[in-house]
Amino acid sequence: MKKNITSYSPNIILNDINLIVIVTNASGKLVYVSPATEKLLGFSNEELINEWWEKTYKSEIESQTVKEKIQQTLKGTIKVNNQSYDRQVLCKNGSNKWIEWRDSIGSDNTYISLGIDVTEWKRKEEQNLQNEVILKNINSIILVSSKDGEVIYVSPSVIKILGYSNKELIGNNWWLKTYESTGKAAQIKDAIITELFSTEPVYTNTNRQKIKTKSGSYKWIEWARSKSLNDTFISIGTDVTSRILSEIELNKAKEAAEQSLKVKNEFLANMSHEIRTPLNGIIGFTDLLLETEITEEQRKYLKTMNNSGEILLSIINDVLDLSKLESQKLEAEEIPFNLHLQIEKIVNLMDVKAGHKHIQLNLEIHKDTPKFIKSDPTKIGQILLNLIGNAVKFTNHGSVTIKAFLNEKAANGPNICFEIIDTGIGIVPNKINTVFGAFNQAKSDTSRIYGGTGLGLTIVKKLVDLLKGQITVSSIFGSGTNFKLSLPIKIEKSQIETPNVPAPIVKFEALNYNILLVEDNKTNQLLAKTRLESWKCNVDIAENGFEGVKKAEKKIYDIILMDVQMPVMDGYEATKIIKNDLSEEVSKTPILGMSAYTASSETEKMLNSGMENFIFKPFKPTDLYQMLVKYAKK
Structure with missing residues (x-):
């Protein structure tokens, strides 16, 4: 028998409360909808009564399933579920609302569903879940603290970074567990509170601290802080341990390098002193002898000694200060000089040594080679002295030939070219590419047999580079070696010669000091x-x-x-x-x-x-x- 719908008219309570109430009979037809439903979902009461299943469900299958469940429940086939459940309901404007439902059976065998709008709560819950996921996966520690420093929130990421659960660090536990001492913790806490909530100056660095992990080890955490609502403040800490350890290692390496440089400089100072001291005596006494009455032959020998000392001093000035060569602080000069005279001076110095070994020293200066050029005479002299000296040292039979000629067609302008050719021991094939390396010699016993440090050709290469030149080497082991050198120069037009006459004896005034x-x-x-x-x-x-x-x-x-x-x-x-x-x-x-x-x-x-x-x-x-x-x- 069909019941009169008016017997289900809402009373004043149902009219006023913001609840969805629907009543369904055994055939699945709605016989009552509360006035609040129309307000919450936007449909008219008539639409809800007649088309509830079509209007408020997302799919026909879903609505049919729920309708059949209601019918089975009212028949007694299944029991009503007393637990609340959530279901989204379609609104007239096309949006969805989350409704929390609770079902019951009426005294007249009707199915009553009571619904509360939980859309906003659901939105906040989803936001909280989303925030929780973000906080769990973020690679920083986030703390929220009260004005007195008590920690009221710790992000889940703390377990990944420090090993603690967030609950272990709430309240004062953060300060008790993560600092090496309570005194240090109190100092940092007071400094942070002063920095954020006071105008007093702070002298403690609160931005980067060593924080103790649960395992007892320490990590470096870098902090950024800001005031928040209700006299709280937020601290965001980033693990910078790797960076700090890298900086520490870098500083150690820097200190080691500086110590090494200090030792090197001390060695150079001592070496310079030890070499220059006897050299001072050689040059000084040679000067004194040149000022006395001596024969021309003696003067010739003494001048050769004096020149040798001056050249040796010039070499020492560059060689001992290895740091200048390594850091490229040496500068090339560009002054006019007599190239022929400079070459002859070097060859004459080496001629004595060649004579002692009974080998021939040949000099061939091509007729087109300019006599006066602009370049660095000291460094060219040092390069030739090293190359010719090297050739003489490693030649036991035969000759050493020095060739000088001009290459006017070089890409970088006129080049003065040299070839130093010897008939010495040569260089083994697998060592030819290493001869310009520091302390490298062709064989391990070379230094023992022939003497020297193996540094000469390294200096030559650095000086050639400094003068923007090129040097190459070719050799046949057991037959000899050929060094080819090319240096850019400027040809000097001036033909003013320096007279090659003995220097006059200088007469000094008496000082009486x-x-x-x-x-x-x-x-x-x-x-x-x-x-x-x-x-x-x-x-x-x-x-x-x-x-x-x-x-x-x-x-x-x-x-x-x-x-x-x-x-x-x-x-x-x-x-x-x-x-x-x-x-x-x-x-x-x-x-x-x-x-x-x-x-x-x-x-x-x-x-x-x-x-x-x-x-x-x-x-x-x-x-x-x-x-x-x-x-x-x-």
Whole structure:
């Protein structure tokens, strides 16, 4: 029997509450829809009553399934489900709303479904789930803390980065568990709160800290912080451990490199001193002998010795300062000079050595080779000296031939070309490509048999590169070697010759200075004393800086010549004491530093110690004389 629909008219409660209520009879037809349903879904009451199954379901299959379930329930075939469930319902405007349903059986065997709109809650839940997934997969730690530093939220990512669960670090646990000490934790917490909520200056670095993991190891975390709502603040921490460890390793490598450079510089300073000290004696005494009455033959020998010393000194100036070659700080000069004379000078030097080995040294300068050019004579001389010296050293029978000629058709302009051809031992085929490498020689016993360090050709290659030239080598093992060298030059138009006559003996004026010479080397003592006494100076000698200070304290000198590298007390320390710790009168005594090491760091060190100026060994008599005249107190 069909019931009167008016018996199901809503009362005042159903009219006012925001609930969906639908009542379905055993045939699956809706017999009641609450007024709120029309408001929530947008359909009219008539549409909902007559077309509920067609209008509010996404598919016919779904609506038919639900209708059949209701019918089976009302027949008693299945029991009603008392649990709530969610289902999306279509609205008239085409949107969907999530409705939470709860079903029951009416007293008149009707199926009553009560629905609450949970769309907004669902949206927030989905957003929360999405945020949770993001926070779980983000590679940073996110903390939300109260104004007093208590942690109220920790992102799930903390377990991946530090090993803790987020619950383990809530409240004050973050500060207790992740810092190496409670004192450190309190210091950082106070600094962060002050930084965010106060205007007081903060002196503690809060942006990067070592954070302890659950395993007991530490990770470097870099933080970014900002204030948030309700007096909270957010901290975002990124794991930068790999970067920090790389920086630490880089700093260690840098310190090791700097220490290595320091050791190298100390070695070069000592080596320079050890080589220049005897060289100072050779050149100095040769100069003294040249100023005496000697025969022309003796003068010729002495001038050769003097030239040899000067060339050796020139080489030492470049070779010992390896750092300049390696860092490409050497600069090429471009000055006019007599190329023929320079070549002949080098060949004459090597001729003596070739003669001792009974090998022939041939020089062939092509007639088209320009006599005057612009380039760097010192470096060209050093290149030729190394190449010819190398050829003579490794040739036991036969000859060494030096050829010089001009190539005007080179792509980079006129080139002066050299060939150094020897009939020596040659180079084994598998070593031909390594001869320009540092300390490389053709065979392991080469150095033992022939001497040398294997550094000569390395220097040649660097100097050739510096002059923007090219060098190649070809060899037949056991038959000889041929080096070919090409250097760009400018042809000098000027034909002014330097007369090849003996240099006149320089006559120096008497100085009559009282000089204190502080020098530990006996040869240099004798050389300096002899030179200074030839200028009518009175010379007192101190063996080291300590003795120099004592003598300076007892006697006022016109000038002090102070060697810098000495035992007991070096020249730097002695100068500081004389300038700062003795009497005012003594402090005014000019001090000239003497060093065999020409690095810029050495000159700065001498001037910083209080010296008026400095002179490098071996020095020319005229340079020393001019220094004395300029700085002596008289």
